[in-house]
Amino acid sequence: xxxxxxxxxxxxxxxxxxxxxxxxxxxxxxxxxxxxxxxxxxxxxxxxxxxxxxxxxxxxxxxxxxxxxxxxxxxxxxxxxxxxxxxxxxxxxxxxxxxxxxxxxxxxxxxxxxxxxxxxxxxxxxxxxxxxxxxx
Numbered sequence: 001x002x003x004x005x006x007x008x009x010x011x012x013x014x015x016x017x018x019x020x021x022x023x024x025x026x027x028x029x030x031x032x033x034x035x036x037x038x039x040x041x042x043x044x045x046x047x048x049x050x051x052x053x054x055x056x057x058x059x060x061x062x063x064x065x066x067x068x069x070x071x072x073x074x075x076x077x078x079x080x081x082x083x084x085x086x087x088x089x090x091x092x093x094x095x096x097x098x099x100x101x102x103x104x105x106x107x108x109x110x111x112x113x114x115x116x117x118x119x120x121x122x123x124x125x126x127x128x129x130x131x132x133x134x135x136x
Contacts, residue, residue: 030094031102038106038129045129051115051122052093058123059085066093096125108132 037045050058052066060082065073077086085091094102096113103111109129116124 030092031105034103034127034129035106038109038131041131043131045109045127047127047129048116048124049099049127050093051125052095054118054121054123057085057093059091094125096122099125099127103127103129 034045034047037047054066056063057066060077060080062077062080062082065076067073068076074086074088077083077091096115100111100113103109106129108131110132111127111129114126114128115122116126118124
């Protein structure tokens with residue numbers, strides 16, 4: 001992840017990243033991603049990530065593996081030929097209750113959690129952030 005982002009003026013109003021958390025490795029990098037988005041945009045942030053408690057893992061389409069302890073499901077990914085997703089560097093899903101906590105270090109922003117449903121169950125977690133004081 002770069003140390004800073006230099007977007008053009010026209011892109012600085014809103015930051016929208018879909019599925020970004022799963023590619024940000026560990027919580028420290030996920031926190032840094034939120035903080036960096038808040039630093040470079042003026043108005044709002046819209047981040048989505050798959051819900052780690054959805055019965056089907058969307059990247060591999062494998063059912064129920066994420067209900068096992070992390071060490072077990074990562075071993076099962078390797079065994080089933082999904083070694084790329086077995087590493088935390090390539091798949092690090094965050095529970096809904098932790099997504100909001102990742103944004104706690106960002107000052108001057110109001111964050112809320114929403115979700116997208118598929119077949120009646122929460123399939124994606126959405127973090128929406130609005131700057132409380134708009135910078136010029």
